[in-house]
Amino acid sequence: MKLRSWNVLVHPLGEFTAILILLLGIFLVSPGGAEPLVSPTWGFRFDPPEGYAYSGGDNKNRFSFASDQGGLLDLVVYEPGRYDSVEALASDVIKRLHSTSETSPYTYHGKKAALFTLRFTNTAGTFSGWGLAVELGAPPDQKRPLLVMLAYGPEDLAGLDQFNLSAIDSLSPSDEDRLSPGPVAVFSYPPTKRVSVDLPGLGARATIDAEDKQAAKATVDREFAVLTYYTASPLWKEAWTRFYRAIYRDSYDRLSDVAFETERSLTMKAQGTEAYTQKGPYQRTLAESLLSWIQGFTYERNLMGSDFIDLVTAATEGRGDCDSRALLFATLLQHSDISAAIMVSRDYGHAMALVQVDGAGARFDWGNKKWVVAETTAKVPLGLIAKDVSDPNKWLGILLP
DSSP states (O other), X not given: OOOSSSOOOXXXXXXXXXXXXXXXXXXXXXXXXXXXXXXXXXXXXXXXXXXXXXXXXXXXXXXXXXXXXXXXXXXXXXXXXXXXXXXXXXXXXXXXXXXXXXXXEEEETTEEEEEEEEEEEETTEEEEEEEEEEEOOOOTTSOOOEEEEEEEEETTOTTHHHHHHHHHHTOBSSGGGTTSOOHHHHHHSOOOOEEEEEETTTTEEEEEETTHHHHHHHHHHHHHHXXXXXXXXXXXXXXXXXXXXXXXXXXXXXXXXXXXXXXXXXXXXXXXXXXXXXXXHHHHHHHHHHHHXXXXXXXXXXXXXXXXXXXXXXXXXXXXXXXXXXXXXXXXXXXXXXXXXEEEETTTTEEEEEEOOSSSSOEEEETXXXXXXXXXXXXXXXXXXXXXXXXXXXXXXXXXX
16 A cells, blocks of 8 residues: 555544543643644644544543544554554454455554555445554553554545545654654655755755655645645634644654754854854854855745645755745754744745844744744845834744644
């Protein structure tokens, strides 16, 4: 079973769901809303597309969600020892649903996993979708609890496959997975070999996986397809936030060596200068140096596709438009333990980066912090913003985990 094309039908599951009364404490939600949901019992988290509302569960092991467009999500956790393997769990789910399915075992960040398709019929109609069985976190020498996540809906519901895949890919079985590519991305583009690439304009090289560019682009394309559903929705702000959060999550680990080599190169260029002798000035100078590098990229948009250059391509080919550059800037700074974020504006059709550093410059309040703005598409110093795009009420701040 291959998922190199994201346009694969998703598979549903209806009679597998237990519907109970919503109880407080099932999930912890970060302040601000529109944040990933976290199980306080098992530690897994997931970040479903906007519009999925909690519909039932047992306050510990079973959780169900339904979207306003007909999509359904079910998550069930099984105590260690209930099933011998993820394949056995997937097989049992398929058997109980009387589903026509295909199952593919693989390894997800050191955890055993199995992705499977579903297609079944019950009294409510014919459903299709995807399922994932995966180990949750536990010491390697101990039996691990298993989680099955099912994303599905009516088979004739156009476009639901992208939502289903997006929902499953948003799952982080343990906290260690939250800044690594998701289960669908790893299944579709498993790690292969490390290759060396240029960092344009720096005279430096970094290593990425040979599949990273294709994998990152596939995630961008899928998430953009989901995002377009919310163009006229009152949830558009939440949907935009999730779009960039999903790209950040998928790209963060892919860019680990790029971030290291970029910081090292920029530091060596300024080595011995007074600005690099103390932590505060060092952070400011690194942000300024990184901003200058990204400002030198070739401006490029993909109006025939997702209109977002994936971050791996942007960093290694030196191209992209405002939002890809802003998110790249923020991602690389986060790797250097410098708090960064982005802000986007539908009114201005623009995006800028935000960074927590000392010094002068225009600042925007977001998340109880004052952020210095960073314009990535014009050769201007850190902290400067054009007057015609400076109204804070027309910007949406997007914080990164």
